[in-house]
Amino acid sequence: MSVNPLYHQTNSRMMEELDWIQRAKADPAHFAPLYKKYHEQIFRYVYQRMDDEEMAFDVTSQVFMKAIKNLHKYEFRGVPFVSWLYRIAKSELYQAFRDNKADRMVNIDTVQVTGFIEEFEHDENEENKERLLLCLSKLKEEDMQLLELRFFEKRSFKEIGEILEITENNAKVKSFRALEKLKKLFINKNE
């Protein structure tokens, strides 16, 4: 499975980013290049999980506001800055759900549905598609998060680990377990 290339950065890129961060710590106006670079990624991450577009933009703004406010707490740990932004985004997103400002939504396209059905070695028909969507809706939040990050957004296990604050190996194990749960649900429904 191919992974999202946006996350993978060269060392020189990361150093350049670090320079922006240092300058932004002194003056928030210098956060602009980071905002420009990551706004779309963060928005897509948020919008993938909710239905309301305007609310997704609002949450994205909140993410960047929080990032600027808490930039003094940021410590470079050899991973791209965006993983820190994703963690803030995850927190803001669930805060929005808790405040009932938005509903949790799973957005999937036909190609991904087909991919799952093929993985489960079943026929790709309308009935199975419907069944898969029903099974997805019945997954637990933790499993759904892993499937979204790994199979919908095609992120590496390292990145998943950083977003969910777990180890890379743990992300790997948990992702496959989540897939197994979906498969089990799907097969049981089929029988």
Added chain:
Amino acid sequence: MKHFKVNLDRKKLTSEYIESKQNFDSILTKVNMSKPGFWKSAWFYGTIGLSGVAAIVGYNFSQSESNINETIITQKNIIQQTTVSPAEAENELLIARHVKTVETYSAPVEKKVTVIPEKKTTAPMPVTTEKNTDAPGNTIESVVLKEKTVDKIAKTKTVSRNGMPSISGVYNGDIQWENFKQGEIFVAEDLSVKQFSIQYTSRLGDKTISVEGSKIPQDVVLDLEKLGLNQTVFITNVIAKNDNGDLMRCYSMDLNLKFK
């Protein structure tokens, strides 16, 4: 049970559209607006807190200083005479015919009693300590206190009930004249009285005298004896010194003198 709503093939937003929604300036403005005021910052609270503590400490210090500087009219100081009734003023003149000067308690004290014996005050006005000029030539300069020596008490604190001062075992209430005039103020084994004030009524009126030491001054005894009436004597500002040299303020005493 369903946990999520699932959307299939939702219309994708283009990168251009998302970029068009970028507004870094508004985010920056919101960040600046949401910055807490300087009054919410740690350094502000720290400064205010320290100033407050300093103010409280300073206030307490000045209070203790004012206590320290409390004037104690010592034995060297003297007789502050209060208002005397006209009848007493006449009486005073009669006394003055026989007494030229009033004895002083100690060397630095200067007391003057100047009397014009031939003329009597006739006015119904009260005679005051300093001057009472009723008519030209009728002047009673009864008593003058001259110098007030102020002793500074380094530190005073109220002692416990155990430190209740007493004279001949009496700390309050009736006391026989004989016991009083020969007695001295006793507080406790480890406390010796260094000074006190005594208030009483003499033939010249009410008097407040500050005394160094623990004994009732002989002059006071004479004054009281001359009047020879049962009266209440107030002993206040009793300052005692302990073995460590700390000065302490003891409780006051109200003693009812009983002449036989």
